[in-house]
Amino acid sequence: MSQAATRVLLVEDDPGDAYILRHMLRVEGGDEFKLEHVRRLEDGLECLATGNTEILLLDLDLPDSFGLETFHAVHVHYPDIPVLVLSGHEDETTALRAVKDGAQDYLFKGKVGGQLLVRAIRYAIERHHLKETLRSLTLEDDLTHLYNRRGFMTLAEQQIKLALRQKQRLLLIFLDMDGLKDINDQHGHDVGSQALVATADLLRDSFRDSDIVARLGGDEFVVLLIEGGEQTFADAARRLGEGVARFNDQKEVVYELSLSYGAASFDPADPCTLDEMIKLADMAMYEEKRRKRAQRPATDRSPSMGS
Numbered sequence: 001m002s003q004a005a006t007r008v009l010l011v012e013d014d015p016g017d018a019y020i021l022r023h024m025l026r027v028e029g030g031d032e033f034k035l036e037h038v039r040r041l042e043d044g045l046e047c048l049a050t051g052n053t054e055i056l057l058l059d060l061d062l063p064d065s066f067g068l069e070t071f072h073a074v075h076v077h078y079p080d081i082p083v084l085v086l087s088g089h090e091d092e093t094t095a096l097r098a099v100k101d102g103a104q105d106y107l108f109k110g111k112v113g114g115q116l117l118v119r120a121i122r123y124a125i126e127r128h129h130l131k132e133t134l135r136s137l138t139l140e141d142d143l144t145h146l147y148n149r150r151g152f153m154t155l156a157e158q159q160i161k162l163a164l165r166q167k168q169r170l171l172l173i174f175l176d177m178d179g180l181k182d183i184n185d186q187h188g189h190d191v192g193s194q195a196l197v198a199t200a201d202l203l204r205d206s207f208r209d210s211d212i213v214a215r216l217g218g219d220e221f222v223v224l225l226i227e228g229g230e231q232t233f234a235d236a237a238r239r240l241g242e243g244v245a246r247f248n249d250q251k252e253v254v255y256e257l258s259l260s261y262g263a264a265s266f267d268p269a270d271p272c273t274l275d276e277m278i279k280l281a282d283m284a285m286y287e288e289k290r291r292k293r294a295q296r297p298a299t300d301r302s303p304s305m306g307s
Contacts, residue, residue, distance in 0.1 A: 005034040008121065009053040011044035012037065012086065013062050017109055021057065021086075021117065028114035033121070041065040041073060048078045055125055056083045060094075068097060069166070075102050076162050076226065077210040079155075082128035084120055086112075104128060141215045143193060144200035152214035156224045156274050159212065163268055170224060170266035171232050174281035175203070176289065177219035178258035187254055195255060198247060202257075206239040222278065233263045260289040 008025070012018045018037050025033045036053075038044050041062050047053060056078075060070045071085055085098045085106045095106035104124035107117070139151025147155065156172075163170050177199055184192040196219070203213050203221060212224040225232055240259060247257050262284025264277045272280075 005031055006121070006125070007052055007054045008033050008035045008057060009044060009047050009055070010035055010037045010057045011039075011041060011062065012057070012059045013039045014059070017059070017086075017088075024112075024114035024117050028118045032118075039063070041070055045074070045077065048074070048081060053081055055121055056081050057086055058083055059086045061087070068094060068101070071098055071101065071103055072162055072166065076159070076166075080132070082124045084124055144197055144215050146200050146203070146221070147212065147214035149214065149216045152212060152216065152222060152224070153274065155212050159224060159226070160266060160271075160274060163266060164271060167268045168226070169268065170226065171263055172266070172277045172281050173223045173225065173233065173236060173261050173263045174278060174285045175221040175223070175259050175261040176285055177221075178260055178289070178292075179256075180219040183255045191255065195257060198257060199259065202240070202243045202247065206236060206243055222281075237261070260292065261285050262288055
């Protein structure tokens with residue numbers, strides 16, 4: 001059975017360059033590659049959103065974006081897609097910066113031949129897979145397979161730097177499972193672990209792939225939302241509440257899942273550190289937890305649904 005073709009997305013506004021690149025892949029790669037071509041960054045982002053791209057060939061100078069900001073616009077939303085940057089300018093400074101910021105390679109159009117292009121694509125995919133494997137071993141929580149604290153701090157710090165450059169707001173949500181100790185005491189630690197995994201699954205379903213979702217440890221989770229504001233938090237709270245309600249409606253569940261959460265924002269006009277954001281969101285979460293406890297009847301010892 002033949003191997004499926006590698007799905008390549010080319011974002012290139014020059015039809016002549018696009019034709020040459022397509023011809024190179026067909027001649028040197030044969031059926032190894034399946035190329036899709038668009039001319040604008042906006043169209044490229046829409047293609048990436050479908051999840052059908054395995055590697056991106058990206059021209060930096062497009063009708064709707066210019067320079068390294070073109071790469072940053074892709075990388076911030078789709079960090080799991082390996083990117084080969086293409087340019088007609090031999091600019092070593094830009095090339096090094098692109099690779100440092102996360103591009104797999106930087107190719108000068110005038111010096112790219114078919115063999116070099118095919119080799120660069122193959123190597124980029126292999127390097128990316130290796131990088132993802134190593135990252136998963138050091139930055140991933142063993143139980144939930146979300147990012148762990150180290151993974152979150154590493155990726156969130158990078159995101160804050162990008163937000164400063166792009167004048168972009170961020171939103172950090174700090175979450176705590178209510179009543180995990182009671183679940184462990186009443187049903188055992190295996191069920192408690194299942195509750196943590198269920199919470200992680202709920203967070204994955206409630207947030208975008210571009211958001212950074214992590215388990216900090218114990219019953220604490222955190223999410224960094226790209227382009228977050230008050231409405232973003234309201235929408236996220238609604239999705240979380242609906243997800244918790246659906247989970248608790250399942251007859252086979254022997255415990256009630258409940259979450260408390262608080263939020264803090266990052267404003268590039270008045271920036272703060274990541275640690276400060278976490279502290280503010282943590283404080284807001286505990287205020288929410290205290291409010292819920294105060295509203296609960298004294299006879300009701302079961303955790304209430306997160307709002």
